[in-house]
Amino acid sequence: xxxxxxxxxxxxxxxxxxxxxxxxxxxxxxxxxxxxxxxxxxxxxxxxxxxxxxxxxxxxxxxxxxxxxxxxxxxxxxxxxxxxxxxxxxxxxxxxxxxxxxxxxxxxxxxxxxxxxxxxxxxxxxxxxxxxxxxxxxxxxxxxxxxxxxxxxxxxxxxxxxxxxxxxxxxxxxxxxxxxxxxxxxxxxxxxxxxxxxxxxxxxxxxxxxxxxxxxxxxxxxxxxxxxxxxxxxxxxxxxxxxxxxxxxxxxxxxxxxxxxxxxxxxxxxxxxxxxxxxxxxxxxxxxxxxxxxxxxxxxxxxxxxxxxxxxxxxxxxxxxxxxxxxxxxxxxxxxxxxxxxxxxxxxxxxxxxxxxxxxxxxxxxxxxxxxxxxxxxxxxxxxxxxxxxxxxxxxxxxxxxxxxxxxxxxxxxxxxxxxxxxxxxxxxxxxxxxxxxxxxxxxxxxxxxxxxxxxxxxxxxxxxxxxxxxxxxxxxxxxxxxxxxxxxxxxxxxxxxxxxxxxxxxxxxxxxxxxxxxxxxxxxxxxxxxxxxxxxxxxxxxxxxxxxxxxxxxxxxxxxxxxxxxxxxxxxxxxxxxxxxxxxxxxx
Amino acid sequence: xxxxxxxxxxxxxxxxxxxxxxxxxxxxxxxxxxxxxxxxxxxxxxxxxxxxxxxxxxxxxxxxxxxxxxxxxxxxxxxxxxxxxxxxxxxxxxxxxxxxxxxxxxxxxxxxxxxxxxxxxxxxxxxxxxxxxxxxxxxxxxxxxxxxxxxxxxxxxxxxxxxxxx
Numbered sequence: 001x002x003x004x005x006x007x008x009x010x011x012x013x014x015x016x017x018x019x020x021x022x023x024x025x026x027x028x029x030x031x032x033x034x035x036x037x038x039x040x041x042x043x044x045x046x047x048x049x050x051x052x053x054x055x056x057x058x059x060x061x062x063x064x065x066x067x068x069x070x071x072x073x074x075x076x077x078x079x080x081x082x083x084x085x086x087x088x089x090x091x092x093x094x095x096x097x098x099x100x101x102x103x104x105x106x107x108x109x110x111x112x113x114x115x116x117x118x119x120x121x122x123x124x125x126x127x128x129x130x131x132x133x134x135x136x137x138x139x140x141x142x143x144x145x146x147x148x149x150x151x152x153x154x155x156x157x158x159x160x161x162x163x164x165x166x167x168x169x170x171x172x173x174x175x176x177x178x179x180x181x182x183x184x185x186x187x188x189x190x191x192x193x194x195x196x197x198x199x200x201x202x203x204x205x206x207x208x209x210x211x212x213x214x215x216x217x218x219x220x221x222x223x224x225x226x227x228x229x230x231x232x233x234x235x236x237x238x239x240x241x242x243x244x245x246x247x248x249x250x251x252x253x254x255x256x257x258x259x260x261x262x263x264x265x266x267x268x269x270x271x272x273x274x275x276x277x278x279x280x281x282x283x284x285x286x287x288x289x290x291x292x293x294x295x296x297x298x299x300x301x302x303x304x305x306x307x308x309x310x311x312x313x314x315x316x317x318x319x320x321x322x323x324x325x326x327x328x329x330x331x332x333x334x335x336x337x338x339x340x341x342x343x344x345x346x347x348x349x350x351x352x353x354x355x356x357x358x359x360x361x362x363x364x365x366x367x368x369x370x371x372x373x374x375x376x377x378x379x380x381x382x383x384x385x386x387x388x389x390x391x392x393x394x395x396x397x398x399x400x401x402x403x404x405x406x407x408x409x410x411x412x413x414x415x416x417x418x419x420x421x422x423x424x425x426x427x428x429x430x431x432x433x434x435x436x437x438x439x440x441x442x443x444x445x446x447x448x449x450x451x452x453x454x455x456x457x458x459x460x461x462x463x464x465x466x467x468x469x470x471x472x473x474x475x476x477x478x479x480x481x482x483x484x485x486x487x488x489x490x491x492x493x494x495x496x497x498x499x500x501x502x503x504x505x506x507x508x509x510x511x512x513x514x515x516x517x518x519x520x521x522x523x524x525x526x527x528x529x530x531x532x533x534x535x536x537x538x539x540x541x542x543x544x545x546x547x548x549x550x551x552x553x554x555x556x557x558x559x560x561x562x563x564x565x566x567x568x569x570x571x572x573x574x575x576x577x578x579x580x581x582x583x584x585x586x587x588x589x
Numbered sequence: 590x591x592x593x594x595x596x597x598x599x600x601x602x603x604x605x606x607x608x609x610x611x612x613x614x615x616x617x618x619x620x621x622x623x624x625x626x627x628x629x630x631x632x633x634x635x636x637x638x639x640x641x642x643x644x645x646x647x648x649x650x651x652x653x654x655x656x657x658x659x660x661x662x663x664x665x666x667x668x669x670x671x672x673x674x675x676x677x678x679x680x681x682x683x684x685x686x687x688x689x690x691x692x693x694x695x696x697x698x699x700x701x702x703x704x705x706x707x708x709x710x711x712x713x714x715x716x717x718x719x720x721x722x723x724x725x726x727x728x729x730x731x732x733x734x735x736x737x738x739x740x741x742x743x744x745x746x747x748x749x750x751x752x753x754x755x
Contacts, residue, residue: 181667183666183667184596184666184667184669185596185631185647185649185667186594186595186596186647186667187594200618200632200633202594202631202633202647203618203631203632203633204618204631206631206633206647206649207623207627207629207630207631210627210628210629210631210649210664211627213660213663214627214628214629214660217659217660217663
């Protein structure tokens with residue numbers, strides 16, 4: 001049944017034109033029907049059929065090309081312009097790698113581990129080797145004068161001490177430098193130190209490459225190890241490995257670690273030049289491999305100041321300045337101390353300082369000492385410097401000082417306490433009262449006392465009982481200040497102070513009886529003393545409290561004629577002990 | 590003018606005369622003990638070529654064996670030429686040389702190759718038939734050499750150098 005155009009109605013009653021095709025009843029009906037269908041299509045689509053056929057052919061061609069793509073791709077890549085392809089693929093390959101790392105991190109780690117592991121081990125081993133070399137050099141020279149000199153140089157230059165050690169101790173030279181193609185072992189470039197005999201560089205480079213392969217095959221279990229160094233006696237071979245070429249450096253002596261770093265940098269620069277299309281035998285490359293240039297660069301690298309190393313230099317400088325300042329301050333304090341000792345000696349009656357010197361860590365004082373002078377107390381003179389011994393070297397002499405002459409006169413004349421002796425400018429003045437026999441003898445002998453130029457004798461003669469009483473009283477008065485009541489702290493008396501106090505009470509009672517016989521009223525002064533430590537105010541308060549303690553203790557025992565001393569008592573200041581003592585008042589006749 | 594260096598590896602069975610050929614051609618820098626320790630000995634010689642720049646041959650004399658192991662394969666890397674050496678008095682050494690060539694081709698597909706049938710001074714004892722040599726000449730250059738007399742030695746190296754320089 002042929003196709004026919006027939007009107008049809010849509011459901012909503014609108015009229016449209018459609019093509020209605022009757023389904024064929026049997027296969028025999030297909031042919032006329034198909035041809036009719038084709039005619040119909042030609043009527044309906046006309047020229048579009050040609051366009052569709054062209055598109056079909058084009059799609060078929062593209063699909064065929066896609067099917068053949070896997071087979072054609074390798075040769076297409078080989079034919080492609082490599083630089084352009086690399087540039088084009090850089091971005092997608094980078095992104096693909098990034099995506100792979102994000103999504104299959106473990107897989108990437110597993111793949112890269114055999115490569116990264118040996119590289120890390122190699123880097124760590126190299127760093128440790130350099131560190132050990134530096135430490136050995138530093139330890140061996142650290143405490144010698146030469147080491148100290150190098151430390152000063154390191155401090156001045158800001159270069160680490162270990163590198164200064166290497167710079168001075170490690171003498172070396174570079175004999176040959178070979179740039180060797182990694183695969184073939186052929187020499188790409190070579191430089192040798194002048195005046196060395198010529199050698200077959202190609203044969204040596206080849207053997208070196210072969211031995212490197214042999215070592216790697218024999219020792220490197222994972223096949224990744226390389227022959228980096230070899231040493232025979234003082235000759236050393238360093239092989240710096242690169243992806244396309246190796247740098248072999250024949251050295252005699254012990255090179256600094258920096259030289260290896262310089263070789264690595266040089267090889268990296270060469271690889272960059274090779275990648276840029278430069279020839280390995282380029283003049284710039286050749287010059288950069290010259291032994292003298294390499295050694296100069298190693299020296300420059302070794303002496304380049306490091307920012308990290310600055311702070312030890314500053315610390316050492318600070319310590320040095322502090323030490324110098326401390327030494328200067330110590331010297332000033334020493335000088336001040338010596339002047340204090342000199343001034344103290346100048347006030348010591350009967351002593352003349354001839355020389356003061358420092359020797360063997362001690363202060364030696366040389367001088368003249370009168371036998372009647374108070375003995376010198378080295379410990380008391382040393383005072384502020386208990387750790388610096390003060391040694392006294394004295395020679396006897398006769399002093400003409402008034403104090404000493406008076407003391408000498410009292411000793412030689414055996415004057416009783418009731419006799420007053422004073423000297424002034426060589427004039428010996430004797431006063432007071434004494435027994436008649438003593439007066440008679442002393443009048444003649446007084447002029448013979450050394451240092452006395454003239455005698456003013458005015459001693460009243462007494463009967464024997466009064467004189468004896470006065471003499472005994474004077475003796476008690478003289479001895480009384482030596483009876484010291486000691487204190488542990490403040491006004492807490494020591495264990496033996498009670499016995500001392502009993503002695504003082506006994507002497508005071510006996511003095512009262514003698515005073516009655518001599519017809520002389522007496523009055524006692526209680527005086528407190530202190531040792532050196534403590535402020536002036538504290539010490540004055542303590543002295544006053546101790547004097548009051550002694551006065552109270554004596555009053556409690558019946559000694560009532562006791563007063564406390566004013567704080568300007570010179571004897572109290574000179575005592576320098578935690579104590580109190582009793583002395584006769586100056587107003588006593 | 591600086592000579593261009595080329596790596597030439599010598600392959601062949603044990604005792605075919607590789608080391609003797611090298612010794613006849615160059616004055617060796619290194620001792621032959623490297624052959625038994627490291628497995629290779631390297632020498633070099635500059636060859637003057639008429640009409641070409643001088644060519645330097647760096648000879649890798651690889652210890653004789655009929656099979657190449659992994660170490661020997663690494664020695665072959667970067668070679669521009671292969672000199673196969675066979676002993677004319679031992680036909681098996683010729684088979685070994687050809688076998689070595691087949692193995693090395695996987696690593697060096699473009700290397701120049703030549704075959705030296707050595708011990709020409711013992712030609713009356715040769716097991717290698719002239720017909721076999723003639724057949725081989727159809728596929729690769731074949732030189733008959735004698736390390737003892739020096740016959741053909743310079744020629745085989747000059748042939749390789751010429752082909753390398755071309």
